[in-house]
Amino acid sequence: MLSFPIPVFFSSYWNNSFHLEHHLQTFLNLEPDLLQAKLLAGQQKMSDLGQNDFQWETATEFYNNQVGSNYLFDLASFHLGSQDYIRDTLCLIADQADGKVLDFGGGLGTHAIAAALCPEVTQVIYCDINPIHCEFVKYRAKKLGLEDKLTCSPQFTTTETFDTILCFDVLEHLPDPTQQLLDFYNVLSSNGKLIVNWYFSQGLNNEFPFHTEDPQVIEKFFRTIQRHYLEVFHPYLITARCYKKSLEPII
Template sequence: MQFSQRPDFLRSFWDHAFNLESHLAEFLDLDMATLAAQLEDRRYAVADVYHHFDWDLVADFYRDHVGSAYLFELAAWHLGSQDYIGTTLCLIADHAKGRVLDFGGGIGTHAIAAALCPQVETVVYLDINPVNRAFVQHRLQQLGLEHKVECRGEIEPDETFDTLLCFDVIEHLPDPSHQILNFHKQLVADGVLILNWYFFKGFNNELPTHMDDPEIVATFFRTLQHNFLEVFHPYLITTRCYRKMLHGV
């Protein structure tokens, strides 16, 4: 395995985060000064609508109540952490191939990076938030990548993928172990799963929609370890890479 150090086909991420600020300003019809102020003020924008949150209705919350709040929160994080997120993109460049699913793709950074990887044939960007999907569709059109990335709100239960991406999503699910089992079904035998998690609500509860129940978290790790084998990578990031266990083989 040849590990990537800022591959040329991803260089525009370090230059301007794939034109994120200009795409966001265009999509929201904001001037750049107003956008900059909004990015600073709404770093924890989802917490502002937390009064709608219910673990039994998580999908409804992210589909119907979050609206554009996540655009600001994710954009502020991606613009303020380009080296860290860029390293995650290097990991994607090392392993992504074939048909890719970006599960809960947010503002589209990882789907765009995957689409630029030469070993990737097509990307399915999946997000239940219609505002996120519309924004990412706008980005893809601006970048000329709409032919390679399909934006969806759901996938068929029998669809399979060569590469699964899941970033900053698992901790928002009431049953993360269930999603790990779904990933195991959706991944082809020699595919890779690249994901991270953050089971922590923050030191001052600034991340109130994160799962931190000890029993649920412990079950998640047992399920992950029973169904996937970790693949080493040299990058100092929280994201991990896995191949699926083939039970009974």
């Protein structure tokens, strides 16, 4: 398997995921044993919540009010157990991100932190509708000395322009991922980059009941991305893709 050089400004990530586990423990005031138990149960807890409480008509309320800290443990369990995969995603960010960055639906803030560490990046706006996620990322930014470069917002604004947009593991949670692609297109600078992935599947055993897998929604999404964006090749064996804005979208 290819091993890519690690950007020196990410050196603190490779051993401890930007101190993720320690940040979770201190932010939530958990004993180490209890934290480990919650990390182990993370995905199942989210799956149970989704199967019992999730409806597309109330998706925003579900992520805003019902999820609470459960998604932190689900995401953290994945990040801590998939560091090689996350590493290559961060290398892609290091290669492509510059200027003003939007991290849309940023979860734990790992990608926003990575962007803030990139020397070509001037500002990072982290956006997530879950208020606990926002508070956690504010806490992490302060602990890492990045609070002047990384700011948090619960809402995506369409009045600003961004040079780089990050959106990881979010689009499949939206009832209309195509509209989000168009919103990104409208706020992306003419030379901007969109770094994004998606997972339009509810899993083999319905472990992701809050993901859309509607064939019509997915087809509309792919037709839209082909019309409005041009893919930029990268060498990393990850799901994330990089696009530049097509200045003459195909109609």
